[in-house]
Amino acid sequence: MPELPEVQTVVNFLTKLIVGKTILSINSPNKYTRVFSNSTITECNRFLLKNRITKITRRGKYIIFALEEGYLCIHLRMTGKLLLNLEIESDMKYVSAQFEFTDGTQLFFKDVRKFGRIYYSENLDWLESKLGIEPLSEKFTSKYLYQHLQQKNRQMKPLLLDQSFIAGLGNIYVDEALWYAGIHPLMIASQISEKQSKKLYEGIQSILLNAIAVKGTTIINFSYGENGRGNYKDQLNVFGETNNPCPKCKTIIQKIFVGQRGTHFCPACQPN
DNA sequence: TGAATTGTTCTACC
DNA sequence: TGGTAGAACAATTC
Numbered sequence: 001m002p003e004l005p006e007v008q009t010v011v012n013f014l015t016k017l018i019v020g021k022t023i024l025s026i027n028s029p030n031k032y033t034r035v036f037s038n039s040t041i042t043e044c045n046r047f048l049l050k051n052r053i054t055k056i057t058r059r060g061k062y063i064i065f066a067l068e069e070g071y072l073c074i075h076l077r078m079t080g081k082l083l084l085n086l087e088i089e090s091d092m093k094y095v096s097a098q099f100e101f102t103d104g105t106q107l108f109f110k111d112v113r114k115f116g117r118i119y120y121s122e123n124l125d126w127l128e129s130k131l132g133i134e135p136l137s138e139k140f141t142s143k144y145l146y147q148h149l150q151q152k153n154r155q156m157k158p159l160l161l162d163q164s165f166i167a168g169l170g171n172i173y174v175d176e177a178l179w180y181a182g183i184h185p186l187m188i189a190s191q192i193s194e195k196q197s198k199k200l201y202e203g204i205q206s207i208l209l210n211a212i213a214v215k216g217t218t219i220i221n222f223s224y225g226e227n228g229r230g231n232y233k234d235q236l237n238v239f240g241e242t243n244n245p246c247p248k249c250k251t252i253i254q255k256i257f258v259g260q261r262g263t264h265f266c267p268a269c270q271p272n
Numbered sequence: 273t274g275a276a277t278t279g280t281t282c283t284a285c286c
Numbered sequence: 287t288g289g290t291a292g293a294a295c296a297a298t299t300c
Contacts, residue, residue: 034296061279077296078278113297115278130280154290163280171278259292261278275300282294 002076003061004135004168005211010082011058014107017084021101022052023067026118028097035096035109037117047120048072050102060131060167064124073119073127074109080116083108131167135204140166145204146197149189156192157185158259169204172239173211175264177203179238184272185256185263210235238264 002010026044028035036044047070055066063082065072074082086092086108097109097118109116119126133140152159159165160174169177178185180203183196192200214235237247242255246266256263 075279077280079298111297112299113277115280115296115298117296152289158291161279262276273300277298278296280295283292285291286289 003170003173005208006216007058007061008212009215011056011063015056019053019056023048024100024102026097026099029092029095032096035118038119044120059127060163070122071124075117077115079113080111083110131163132165135166135168142198142201145201146194149192149197152189154189156183156187156189157263159189171261173207175239176207182269184270185258185265186272
């Protein structure tokens, strides 16, 4: 389940290895054409042919390949991975898309669940219009968070998952950030105190930076590049810790559903 | 066999 | 109308 730190890890890795390469072609070995979300494979190829990758960046959970002309964006969704080599031949079964570069190397978009998508566009307006602030940008300050929470009459958990509010947070890191701040996932945003908001701001930043530092979370299905793995799993406090004691107070961690999403929290540290 | 899994988008409501 | 809530959707695993 790649979220911001996992996507950033992939971006860092790919930057070292494929920036400067020129795309020769893209194809879908399993004929899964739905992966090309806003175009056909033919259009995509016409657009990408001989196009050089000048930069790789991240916006929310989207990986952005800046090309000499236009942009190619990839969203990994649940199980998507970008690999330079396949471990075993049978892995080809799950490859949604395959890039070939002019130097003979390849990049595989392996995706067991097939929810991942590829988008190409001349500019990034469509992305900017639907994504909120970057939680690691300079514009995202403690004051910004408090001011915007004040304006929302929504439950905290669904609000933090809303990509148009803050871009990049997913189920894992939202549960961790709320636990860090001692905020119940069902609390209404406008009722959060300034002190709680400040703590939440600290939590979001430190959790994301920590996770990036150890290359993300190895839960279920994340790996980057050439089979590298993240180590943040060891640092999770509540996510996936149902029925285990809270690291702070030893109360048993509970799992509930909020907006149809599994939500882990400590009933003692995060009172409603 | 159907429940579980996720982020995004669509629809419906007040 | 705009903010919010909830359902739907993609596909696969166990």
